[in-house]
Amino acid sequence: MGRVEEARVSCLNLLTRHRELLVSTLRSIQCLLDNLLASGFFCEEDVEIVQRTVTKANQVRKILELIQCKGEEACEYFLFILYKVRDAYIDLQPWLKEIDYKPSRDIGEMKVVNTDPISRYSEKQRHEMSRDSSFIMSYGQQDETRLEELYTDTVMELLNDCNESLGFVESLDQLLGEDGVFNPQGEIIYVMGDAGVGKSILLQKLQNLWSKKELQTDTIFFFKFRCRMFSIFKEAEQMSLRDLLFKYNCYPDHDPDNEVFDYILRFPEKVVFTFDGYDEIQEDIDLTNVPEVVSPEDKANSLQLLLSLLCGKLLKGSTKILTTRTGIEMQSRVIRKKVVLRGFSPDHLKTYINLHFKEQEHRDLVSVQLDASPHLCGLCSTPLFCWIVFKSFRHLHTMHDVFHLPETSITLTDIFLLLSEVFLSRLVAPASSLLKKSVRCPSETFRVGLRPLAGFAKLALQGLVRGSFLCSREELSECGLTEEDLALGFLRPVSDFDASEAPATFEFIHITLQSFLAAFALVLDEQAPGSSILRFFTECSRRREPCCLPLAFCISSSVKPSEKKPFATNEHLQFTNLFLCGLLSKTQARLMGQLVSPVLLKKKRALLKAYLSTSVKVHLEGLPQHTADEGKKVHVLPHFLWILRCIFETGSKDIAEMTAKGITASFIKLGYCNVYSGDCTAINFVLQHRQKLLGLDMDNNNISDYGVKQLQPSFCKMTVVRLCVNNLSDSSIEVLAEELCKHKVVKVLGLYNNNITDAGAQLVAQIIEECPQLKVVKIGKNRITSIGGRYLANAVKKSASIFDVGMWGNRIGDEGAQAFAEALRSHPSLTNLSLSANGITSEGGKCLAEALKENSVLRIFWLVQNEMTDDAAPHWAGLVQADTGLSHLWLISNRFTAAGIQHFAEALAFNTKLKEICVKGNQLSKEEQQQFELEKRLRFH
Numbered sequence: 001m002g003r004v005e006e007a008r009v010s011c012l013n014l015l016t017r018h019r020e021l022l023v024s025t026l027r028s029i030q031c032l033l034d035n036l037l038a039s040g041f042f043c044e045e046d047v048e049i050v051q052r053t054v055t056k057a058n059q060v061r062k063i064l065e066l067i068q069c070k071g072e073e074a075c076e077y078f079l080f081i082l083y084k085v086r087d088a089y090i091d092l093q094p095w096l097k098e099i100d101y102k103p104s105r106d107i108g109e110m111k112v113v114n115t116d117p118i119s120r121y122s123e124k125q126r127h128e129m130s131r132d133s134s135f136i137m138s139y140g141q142q143d144e145t146r147l148e149e150l151y152t153d154t155v156m157e158l159l160n161d162c163n164e165s166l167g168f169v170e171s172l173d174q175l176l177g178e179d180g181v182f183n184p185q186g187e188i189i190y191v192m193g194d195a196g197v198g199k200s201i202l203l204q205k206l207q208n209l210w211s212k213k214e215l216q217t218d219t220i221f222f223f224k225f226r227c228r229m230f231s232i233f234k235e236a237e238q239m240s241l242r243d244l245l246f247k248y249n250c251y252p253d254h255d256p257d258n259e260v261f262d263y264i265l266r267f268p269e270k271v272v273f274t275f276d277g278y279d280e281i282q283e284d285i286d287l288t289n290v291p292e293v294v295s296p297e298d299k300a301n302s303l304q305l306l307l308s309l310l311c312g313k314l315l316k317g318s319t320k321i322l323t324t325r326t327g328i329e330m331q332s333r334v335i336r337k338k339v340v341l342r343g344f345s346p347d348h349l350k351t352y353i354n355l356h357f358k359e360q361e362h363r364d365l366v367s368v369q370l371d372a373s374p375h376l377c378g379l380c381s382t383p384l385f386c387w388i389v390f391k392s393f394r395h396l397h398t399m400h401d402v403f404h405l406p407e408t409s410i411t412l413t414d415i416f417l418l419l420s421e422v423f424l425s426r427l428v429a430p431a432s433s434l435l436k437k438s439v440r441c442p443s444e445t446f447r448v449g450l451r452p453l454a455g456f457a458k459l460a461l462q463g464l465v466r467g468s469f470l471c472s473r474e475e476l477s478e479c480g481l482t483e484e485d486l487a488l489g490f491l492r493p494v495s496d497f498d499a500s501e502a503p504a505t506f507e508f509i510h511i512t513l514q515s516f517l518a519a520f521a522l523v524l525d526e527q528a529p530g531s532s533i534l535r536f537f538t539e540c541s542r543r544r545e546p547c548c549l550p551l552a553f554c555i556s557s558s559v560k561p562s563e564k565k566p567f568a569t570n571e572h573l574q575f576t577n578l579f580l581c582g583l584l585s586k587t588q589a590r591l592m593g594q595l596v597s598p599v600l601l602k603k604k605r606a607l608l609k610a611y612l613s614t615s616v617k618v619h620l621e622g623l624p625q626h627t628a629d630e631g632k633k634v635h636v637l638p639h640f641l642w643i644l645r646c647i648f649e650t651g652s653k654d655i656a657e658m659t660a661k662g663i664t665a666s667f668i669k670l671g672y673c674n675v676y677s678g679d680c681t682a683i684n685f686v687l688q689h690r691q692k693l694l695g696l697d698m699d700n701n702n703i704s705d706y707g708v709k710q711l712q713p714s715f716c717k718m719t720v721v722r723l724c725v726n727n728l729s730d731s732s733i734e735v736l737a738e739e740l741c742k743h744k745v746v747k748v749l750g751l752y753n754n755n756i757t758d759a760g761a762q763l764v765a766q767i768i769e770e771c772p773q774l775k776v777v778k779i780g781k782n783r784i785t786s787i788g789g790r791y792l793a794n795a796v797k798k799s800a801s802i803f804d805v806g807m808w809g810n811r812i813g814d815e816g817a818q819a820f821a822e823a824l825r826s827h828p829s830l831t832n833l834s835l836s837a838n839g840i841t842s843e844g845g846k847c848l849a850e851a852l853k854e855n856s857v858l859r860i861f862w863l864v865q866n867e868m869t870d871d872a873a874p875h876w877a878g879l880v881q882a883d884t885g886l887s888h889l890w891l892i893s894n895r896f897t898a899a900g901i902q903h904f905a906e907a908l909a910f911n912t913k914l915k916e917i918c919v920k921g922n923q924l925s926k927e928e929q930q931q932f933e934l935e936k937r938l939r940f941h
């Protein structure tokens, strides 16, 4: 008997032998019946017989009975269905594997149609998601762009739980994968980013890829939610998990036995959720009395369901991507990995220009204008602002033939005025092509559009005061807005899950636009007392702790949120303040003077000026200061940055001058303040008025080369320039070298963890050589090889001021080490040097040890994570024995064995100055390590 024949025989037998298993496990009966009928193994009557049988188990028994009567081929086809429709018969897959089921050639050619509810539901989701995600949101339903025609990658950085960089995400697949997971027990992929940086678009792209099966994942269900949607559900409305998934997302058709939901509960790892805009959850939900949801059947408040999903009380193991504005904190224990979006890099920006403008002429025009303005480039690194600028450029260019982007000091207010002008220009749009080349006159456009503009502004302000991003038709008409006004583009409808009626709920196309319009309302309001323009300043200046209460509540039910507004984030209010400053600036006086009484405008401007002139001083005085080597040092809060942004927006030199005077500290720490390149113009705007020298620590921000260019005029007074972890390339170092070498006041230069190569290292070497006060240089974790290492070592050799050099995590190798050895021989000032993680072997190590014997100044030396072996050990032991003055020697994680380490142990007896020598992480057993520690202790005490 041939193999095929054998297999056939075994199929029939198999069904008999494993009948019990099949009866107890088989689900999705309908799919079996559909295929057996379509293939002709069953007739209509067979199907009816099965369907007439009452319980599922009996239905399976009946099918088996019938199929076995039909013979071997039918039995094999039956198995083939189980094999082909994997998702529906997932429980039987291990069994098929165990019996080593392989379809015969004949059967393998037969058709199997997947009519299983689970697969159908997945297909339905893919279909709907493809439809919903294919276009970038429609602005005023006037122009839609296909996602794939405009989507451009952005910079995505992985962070650990302490917000330290773990590198960059290279592809969207990687976002879902294991890279950067710092807490495997955590459930949430936490994506943070500033306003308009592209969080929603990123999710949309993921959804689109999944819908086309182009995302590397074996998940079969995808549920997308916008967090602000949870405000649509009435507080009193109780719903179950099933409702949330099916009623408010996508309904499974033809699923009489609830197989889809059962499947989701059984295999949560097959489900992806995206929750967009955690920061947008509204504030007035009282969580205190809501019970924790742990059962998928229980009804609960929708927000409670959301929180239970997020922290894994429901559907544990499902993939959850949550986006939020930067600054909203969440407990690390529920976070699996953290990603921060940094916007467009210069290369991304180029790609985006090419996608956005089809005409080469426009591409060239925009590129030239951008190249001329690093400030504009900085703003355009935020995709939303970039989109507005480009869209306005295109629109105004077509309408008026010639249009240039605003040049030097374009502000965010300018950008949103431009967007409003584009929207309002629809009211004055030329009817004939003759008028097409009309002269652009923004004030006329705003004057004509004042009624709807004032209406939208009022609506925006009302929403902000209420803490709401959504508005109803009634609210629209209360603000005097008509159906036609909707077509201007400021608002878009929100799906309220009842497609049968005209949309009843609307939202502004972007929250930042709502903030802008709210500021407009504050300026336009002639009734309220002038001082009411400052209402949001007062609210924002109150210091808040980062909020993570809702999830604390989820993790431990004993924690009760004490604050009434647990989700509050005030960023949209900060934006309103910023736009207020812009609208009241002198630059906009002509435009605004046409819309509001000039007297009132003047009064409001005076109030604002008085407030801003003192606010930095007041803010700084309220912060703890301490005195360090560099003088009075203060670590500011992000609110400080907002004040600077506001001051820049006013464009007032007077205010900037007063602010600069108000900074009494000589060292400001702006680390982890979320400074992005566009902010550097604001910082520079104030700092250029400062007379005295200043240290500025801007480590761990998102400054990039554009930002450094913006700061150029301020470097002349900077004694401390700390720009670690800021995505800088060599072109930033060019700017620094030019300025720092010219002014020679710099004492500390921090460039750790950027993208500096040998060319940049050569420029840093120049700074070391030419700046006589420079003491500290941190340039670790860049891309410096032996070439750059040599430049730096030669510069260090010549410098008489430098005492601390950090080179950790480059690739200078033995050649670089040898150059440093030369520099170290009797160096007069260097006391602290790190050459850790630089690929240095025994060869380089020996040179360093020998050179150090002639140096009595160096105190601390780091050679951690290199590749030295035992043959270098006697040289280091010799150094220890020479008792040069070295107090700390770190040789952790090299390749010394116990034999090598023995040299150190012996040398210790001759040393009087060493306070620490650490050799952990070498090739020592636990006992050998303990022995060394013991000998160390004997010597040190």
Ligand SMILES: Nc1ncnc2c1ncn2[C@@H]1O[C@H](COP(=O)(O)OP(=O)(O)OP(=O)(O)O)[C@@H](O)[C@H]1O
Binding pocket: 136, 137, 150, 151, 152, 153, 154, 193, 194, 195, 196, 197, 198, 199, 200, 201, 202, 277, 324, 325, 383, 384, 385, 387, 510, 511, 512
């Ligand atoms: N990767 C991208 N490629 C092309 N355009 C983008 C990209 N990201 C964002 N945009 C543009 O910027 C606009 C705003 O982006 P998005 O709504 O995703 O920002 P966001 O980070 O969610 O902002 P917010 O926090 O204020 O809600 C988009 O409508 C789109 O025009």
